C-alpha cells in the first residue's frame with residue numbers, strides 16, 4: 001500500500017497525480033498529447049457542408065422509399081411466385097423483395113448516420129482524464145454543457161432537412177415489422193380440406209407414382225412389411241408448385257396381411273392389404289418416415305407421435321390428435337394402383353379450425 005511508505009521514499013514514477021512533472025523527468029510513457037486538429041473540407045467550405053447534408057438526406061430518403069417498397073412487396077408479390085435471380089437461382093419473389101428492401105432501408109439509415117458523423121458533426125478530439133465514478137455537480141454541469149454543445153454542433157436543431165428525414169426514416173422502419181403480422185393470417189379455411197387427389201374420380205382415376213423410381217406402382221410388386229412413398233401422377237419434382245402440392249399429397253404405401261388389418265373400414269379402403277395413408281403428421285405436419293413392420297407402427301420423428309397402420313392409423317402415442325387420413329385405392333385394368341377420389345378427412349395438422 002503506497003500510503004504506508006514514507007513520502008520521501010516514493011519513486012517519482014509512482015506519483016500519478018503529477019504526470020506532467022514526471023514527463024519532464026524523462027518518463028518513457030509521457031503523454032504525447034493530441035495532434036493539431038485539421039479542419040475538414042466541410043468545416044471550412046459551407047458549400048461542401050451543404051453537399052454532405054444533401055447526401056445524408058438522400059440516404060434517409062432512399063431508406064424511406066425502401067420501407068415503402070417493403071410494404072408494397074406484400075401487396076404486389078403472391079406468396080408462391082418464384083423468380084430466377086442470379087446467382088441465387090430460383091427463389092421466392094416475395095422473400096427476395098422483402099429481404100432486399102428491408103436491407104436497403106436499414107443500410108441507408110446506418111450509412112447516412114455514419115456519413116453525417118464523419119462530415120458534419122464535430123471531429124475535435126478531447127482527452128478524457130480518468131476520474132472518480134461519481135461526478136460532482138461541476139462535472140455534471142460540464143457534461144450537460146458539452147451535450148448541448150454537441151447537439152448544437154451536430155446541426156440536429158439547425159439542419160432541419162437532415163433532422164426531418166432522419167425522423168421520417170426511423171419512423172417508417174418499424175412499419176416493416178407491423179406488416180409482418182400479415183403472415184399470421186388469413187386462416188387457410190377450406191384450402192386444407194382437399195388435396196390434389198380431389199381431381200381423381202372413378203371414371204378418371206389417378207395413378208400412384210413411386211417417389212423413388214418415379215414409376216407407377218403395381219399392387220403385385222408391393223410386399224408385406226414394405227413402406228413406399230407415393231405422389232399423384234402428373235406431379236413432377238420440377239413443377240413450380242411441387243413443394244406446396246407434395247406437402248398435401250404425399251402418401252405412405254404399406255402392405256399388411258389382410259387378416260392382420262384390425263379396422264374393417266381401413267381394409268375396405270385399401271386393395272388386398274395395400275393401404276395408402278397420408279404421410280403428413282396430424283400433429284404439426286412433419287413428414288412421417290419411420291415404419292416398424294412387425295407392429296405396423298409408423299413413427300413421426302418430430303415429436304414421436306405413433307400411429308397403428310393396421311388399425312386405421314389410430315394414434316397410440318404422442319401429441320397428434322387424429323389418425324392419419326387414408327386414401328381409397330384400387331387398381332386399373334393393368335394392375336397399377338390408382339386413387340378414385342380424395343381423402344375422406346383433411347390431411348395434416350389438426351390445430352386449424354376445420355369446416
Ligand code: FES
Nearest residue numbers: 281283284300303
Ligand atoms: S409433427 Fe408429428 S408428432 Fe409432432
